[in-house]
Amino acid sequence: MLAGFQNVTFEFGARAIVEDATWHIHPNERIGLIGYNGTGKSTLLKLLVGEYQPSKGEVIRSRNTSIGYLHQDLLSFDTSESILQVALGAFERVLLLEKEIEELGKQLEQNHEDEALLHLYSDKLHEMDTLDGYNIHHKTEEILQGLGFANADLQRPYKEFSGGWRMRVLLAKMILQQPDLLLLDEPTNHLDLPSIEWLEKYLLHYQGSVVIVSHDRWFLDRMVTKIVEVFQQGLHIYGGNYSFYQKEKEVRMELQMKAFENQQDFIRQQERFIERFRAKASKAAAAQTAIKKLEKLDVIEAPTNDRPNIRINFSVDKMPGKVLCELKHITKHYGxxxxxxxxxxxxxxGDKIALIGANGKGKSTLLRIIAGVESFEGERKWGHNVDESFYAQHQLESLGLNHTLLDELKTCGTQKTDQELRTLLGCFLFGGDDIDKKIKVLSGGEKARIALAKTIISKANFLMLDEPTNHLDMHSVELLIEALNKYQGSIILVSHDRFFVSQTANKIWEIVDEEIKEFKGTYTEYLEWKERMAKRAAENKEPAAGSEKKAEVKKVVEEKPAPTPAPVAEIKVVINKEAKKELQKQQRILQQLEEKINAVTIEKNKMEAQLSDPATYSDKDKFKQTETAYQQLSKELAQLNKEYEAAFEKVMELESKMG
Structure with missing residues (x-):
């Protein structure tokens, strides 16, 4: 066991986060730690690393276990060093060795006959080799590139980057440290789709254990093999991914409800018995026994959701024309x-479009062009009867700072009652006293949720949403998905949440080579199409072995004039000579094919070794190249084996004729 809890209770003031919780983390586990916002997921990670101490019980950490902990508080770190230098900080011992070796080298230049110095120099070089210290720069560059950094960025100062990009640098550093236990608090929050996919592939082959706190269902489904849920002050463990957990939890809740109902029936029976017979002398002892039995009873809690299953409902005032927005000859450049x-x-x-792709490709820019808040060249033509509503981070500036949350929703002119508005706020993680807070005291995430709530009750028939799920928990995302699927209007959205996109979009837009490419279908269908296209491209790149030569041979044969008939005696001699030549030729071909098969087999084995090495997955381009090369070699080997069999049969046929 690497780490864990043994009968741990932890309290913030009078509020218990967990009570008598036990959880053991073993080597090579990939665990998703989930729960509604505010249930204490991040707190549990802090308990594991020793930032907090339990009220009761024991936090177990193996003496030899190294722990890496990625969390939002790390963003307070600042430096003028390049991002490459910051990430290289993972190799403290190697960097120290580099300096020591450099200094010893200078000393040896002055005194190259000092044996003690030579031995020390040799020891340091050996340690550097053992630590694979000569490859740290290459490894670090690969990881940073996998997380979306361009080569030109690597020497830029860390302080020049925004919070999201800084978090990527710190994630790279933590991955390079290769701790036995990696604790990741919302690692996909600041990543675009290609970087999330790269992180998935890397972590799937990570040699240590990984605990992930995430609201990204798609990521959890692909990544984890165990779910630990923080629920009703307990830790509930499920052996599977997030989809398995959902099904299994329903079963558990049903069983708990049956057990609760059975116990309640038993309690009622015992209470009726006590009430009826406690005053009778002949039954007093039995009544006292029943009372004691009830007092000792381990009460089963009723299975209740921490969050009510509220519905978000849109209303649309008017029906637009067939085309809502038309973009013609749009051009947008930044320098x-x-x-x-x-x-x-x-x-x-009726379109529900998802704009997807890597950061920096212009998704949000295109959304702003459609919304009419971004300058551009070309024409944006608005359709008939379009009533639009645009949600983006800049919308936060238009919130009334002195309004309460309820007052702010009322500014939308909605006819909803106060109770309906309170219910809607509950969907966006506001409850109780929160509703009476002023907008000016809210955090950035809370303001974003209010702006999204305003968008939803606007009665618009066309919604433009830029990262609407960024500050929502999984339950709220599910409620939003349900609402958008019922919504009668049209949507275009930008999101890196693949589950959200897969459940809401019926069209996919991607900016490729400065063009807007459209795929008519869901995100899952789009991924399948991309996979087919990649496979087809890989097959088309395969050289058609010897096809050009065959064409040339055919042409020569066709153009060669028919030979003059020879006398019969000469024909027999010629046949024997020709057969012998042909046999020798086929034997040479057979030998060449054997050599090629051996060479390709060796190369294929090398590729298999690379694909089994986790380091290959640190660079998505390298992984794709290796995987493509392996497929090509497999096909080439199959073709060579086929040619070898044909050549072998030909040799046997010729030998039998000559024998």
Whole structure:
């Protein structure tokens, strides 16, 4: 066991986060730690690393276990060092060795006959080799590139980057440290889709154990093999991914409800018996026994959700025309950065479009162009009867700072009652006294949730949503998905939440080579299509072995004039000579094929070794190249084996004729 809890109770004031909780983390486990916002997931990680101490029980940490902990508080770190230097900080011992070796080298230049100095120098070089210290720069660059940094960025100062990019640098450093236990608090929050996919592939082959706190269901489904849920001050463990947990939890809740109901029936029976017979002398002893039995009873709690299952409902005032927005010859450049050039697209009634892709490709820019808040060249033509509502981070500036949450929702002109508005606020994680808070005291995330709530009750028939799930927990995301699927209007959204996109979009837009590319279908269908296209491209790149030579041979044969008939005696001699030549030729071909098969087999084995090495997955481009090369070699080997069998049969046939 690497770490864990043994009968741990932890309290914040009068509020218990967990009571008598036991959880053991073993080697090579990938665990998702889940629970509603405010249930204490991040607190449990802090307990594991020793930042907090339990009220009761024991936090277990193996003496030899190294722990890496990625969390939002790390963003307070600042430095003028390059991001490459910050990430290289993972190799403290190697960096120290580099300096020591450099200093010893200078000393040896002055005194190269000092044996003690030579031995020390040799020892340091050996330690450097043992630690694989000569490859740390290459490894660090690969990890940073996998997380979305360009080569040109690696020497830029860390302090120049925004919070999201800084978190990527710190994630790279933590991965390079390769701790036995990696604790990741919302690791995908600041990542775009390609970087999330790279992180998935890397962590799937990570040699240590990983505990992940995340609201990204898609990520959890692909990543984890165990779920630990913080629920009703307890830790509930499920052996599977998030989808398995959902099904299993339903079963558990049903069983708990049956057990609760059975116990309640038993309690009522015992109470009726006590009430009836406690005053009778002949039954007093039995009544006292029943009372004691009830006092000792381990009471089963009723299974209740911490969050009510509230519905979010949209209402649309008017029906728009068939085409809501038409983009014609749209061009948008930022200096030398080209986003879209002469782009064309159309949004029709009923479209639910997801704009996806890597950061920096211009998704939010295109959304702002459609919303009419971004300058551009070309034409954006609005359709008939379109009533739009745009949700983005900049919308936070338009909130009334002195309004309460309830007052702010009322500014939308909605006809909803105070109770309906309070219910809606509950969906966005506001409850109790929160509703009477002023907007000015809210955090950035809380303001974002209020702005989204305002968008939802706007009665618009066209919604433009930029990262709407960023500050929501999984339950709220599910409520929003349900609402958007019932919504009668049209939507275009930008999101890195693949589960959210997969459940809401019926079209996918991607900016590729400065063009707006449209895929008519769901996100899952889009991924399947991309996979087919990649496979087809890999097959088309395969060289058609010897096809050109075959064509040339065919041409020569066709053009060669028919030979003059020879006398019969000469024909027999010629046949024997030709057969012998042909046999020798086929034997040479057979030998060459054997050599090729051996060479390709060796190369294929090397590729298999690389694919089984987790380091291969640290660079998504390298992984793709290796995987493609392996597939090509497999096909080439199959073709060579086929040719070898044909050549072998030919040799046997010729030998039998000549024998």
């Amino acid at each position: 030398s950065t080209r986003i879209v050039t002469n782009g064309n697209a159309e949004i029709e009634r």
